[in-house]
Amino acid sequence: MLGLVSTAIIVCGIYTLFYVVRRFNSWWYEPTLKKGQPPLPPGDMGWPLLGNMLSFLRDFKSANPEAFISSFVSRFNRVGVYKAFMFGKPTILATTPEACRRVLMDDVHFIPGWPKSTVKLMGSKSFVGISQEEHKRLRKLTAAPLNGPEALSKYMNWIEERVVSALENWSKMDQIDLLIELRRLTFNIIGYIFIRYDPNVIGALEREYGVLNLGVRAMAINLPGTAFNKAFKARRNVEAILQSVIDKRRSGQEKNDDKNGDMLDSLLQVKDENGRFLTDEEIIDLLVMYLNAGHESSAHITMWTIIFLLKHPEIYAKAKAEQENIVKRRIDRQTHMRFSELREMHYLRKVLDESLRLVNISPMVFREAVDDVEFNGFTIPKGWKTQVWLRNVHLDPHVYHDPLKFNPERWNSFVPKAGMFIPFGGGSRECPGNELAKMEITVFLHYMLLHYEVERLTPDCQLRYLPHPRPIDNCPVRIRKL
Numbered sequence: 001m002l003g004l005v006s007t008a009i010i011v012c013g014i015y016t017l018f019y020v021v022r023r024f025n026s027w028w029y030e031p032t033l034k035k036g037q038p039p040l041p042p043g044d045m046g047w048p049l050l051g052n053m054l055s056f057l058r059d060f061k062s063a064n065p066e067a068f069i070s071s072f073v074s075r076f077n078r079v080g081v082y083k084a085f086m087f088g089k090p091t092i093l094a095t096t097p098e099a100c101r102r103v104l105m106d107d108v109h110f111i112p113g114w115p116k117s118t119v120k121l122m123g124s125k126s127f128v129g130i131s132q133e134e135h136k137r138l139r140k141l142t143a144a145p146l147n148g149p150e151a152l153s154k155y156m157n158w159i160e161e162r163v164v165s166a167l168e169n170w171s172k173m174d175q176i177d178l179l180i181e182l183r184r185l186t187f188n189i190i191g192y193i194f195i196r197y198d199p200n201v202i203g204a205l206e207r208e209y210g211v212l213n214l215g216v217r218a219m220a221i222n223l224p225g226t227a228f229n230k231a232f233k234a235r236r237n238v239e240a241i242l243q244s245v246i247d248k249r250r251s252g253q254e255k256n257d258d259k260n261g262d263m264l265d266s267l268l269q270v271k272d273e274n275g276r277f278l279t280d281e282e283i284i285d286l287l288v289m290y291l292n293a294g295h296e297s298s299a300h301i302t303m304w305t306i307i308f309l310l311k312h313p314e315i316y317a318k319a320k321a322e323q324e325n326i327v328k329r330r331i332d333r334q335t336h337m338r339f340s341e342l343r344e345m346h347y348l349r350k351v352l353d354e355s356l357r358l359v360n361i362s363p364m365v366f367r368e369a370v371d372d373v374e375f376n377g378f379t380i381p382k383g384w385k386t387q388v389w390l391r392n393v394h395l396d397p398h399v400y401h402d403p404l405k406f407n408p409e410r411w412n413s414f415v416p417k418a419g420m421f422i423p424f425g426g427g428s429r430e431c432p433g434n435e436l437a438k439m440e441i442t443v444f445l446h447y448m449l450l451h452y453e454v455e456r457l458t459p460d461c462q463l464r465y466l467p468h469p470r471p472i473d474n475c476p477v478r479i480r481k482l
């Protein structure tokens, strides 16, 4: 009898302890709401300190990353917002088009809320760390010279030259790791736009970025051997390289031979309303961020579009036929692409949109609520991080029919409502390189489809989803000229 009682006490004790530990984050972090205020969204704040990171990492290391958000939807219904605890902070997960749109478009109540690791690696003076006013000013300075039609038409032929020469070189090699080579190519392009072309500097930077990027979505644990620690060292090396580029440019030792100047020239010359120039630290942080954001995603999306095309020969054939028709319609013997031809590539545009929808290079983007915000009968509390789950919106069967199917034809009649198609984020923080990225990828596909045959050597390779979705072997391929 005594034995039974003590067993019951131990079981109750373990159960109570488990319950207390499991509820700890809620008790500790959830604010007391004012009378009449809607409740916090439903959800699960996981374990103390770790929160939901273990299940996030488990699902994103599995073959089914969708399980992470699905577990909230199945337990708490499709309400669009859930409470959680991620990257060491109480967090709201926004998962439907309506919720994502609300957060992305509301600059008054939401500011950037990137994890500490991202801010440390990109720099507190880059877009992920500066105030809204400063952000507006620097966006204005950098976005149009990068992404506006005039800038794009200026960059197009240079990009074309790089693409043609890369494909030619790759076709002479037995095989290449497609992602690694595409990354090199896109880094050359963004490097040229920002600091013009010095192959040694660009090559050294590109190697450091390979390491830096792996730490961007990692926990900010700076211990020897962690992804964050290695990335932090790479960031220091990048800083040193960029500082020497700036020093040479300031001292006139190294002149930019293009009379129009590059982005670094603009950043060195710009003054704010009080006549203050940007400091080297500010310029370096901006460059670190732009050079990173400006090559990784474009390389990944190009690789994935090629993978999808190879998997679907009928779509490949249609995309190729469109490019052949465009070339046939040229009245002169012109061999270069024309900027206006991009607008004629209706089918390729659908192929690209479908890749962007399926790949979700950034599963989510990060904001923070600066005030209590009401959404859908719930309160998003002031000071909480808010993750906008682009990935979930794009792969949600309530939004897209048969969402895991690569089907460019879906774009024939489907016009997405606000918040339904957000591969470049949205609002004042929407990707400032979106048109440049689409142009780079389109130019690449134009030449690949017309003049090359690509064979994927390991089509069944396992995938990895963090920090970005990719085959773990970086997609070896053989490329042959037709």
Ligand code: HEM
Residues within 6 Å of the ligand: 104, 127, 128, 139, 146, 190, 289, 290, 293, 294, 295, 297, 298, 301, 361, 362, 365, 366, 423, 424, 425, 426, 427, 428, 429, 430, 431, 432, 433, 434, 436, 437, 438
């Ligand atoms: C297919 C390629 C690309 C994809 C899918 C992509 C996606 C994104 C996403 C989702 C964001 C976050 C937006 C938000 O917070 O609402 C972003 C931000 C950003 N992207 Fe891109 N991007 C791509 C290419 C580029 C390129 C080529 C550049 C530069 C030339 C670039 C520069 C940036 C910068 C600087 C930001 C931060 C913007 C800010 O906070 O104001 N991206 N991108």
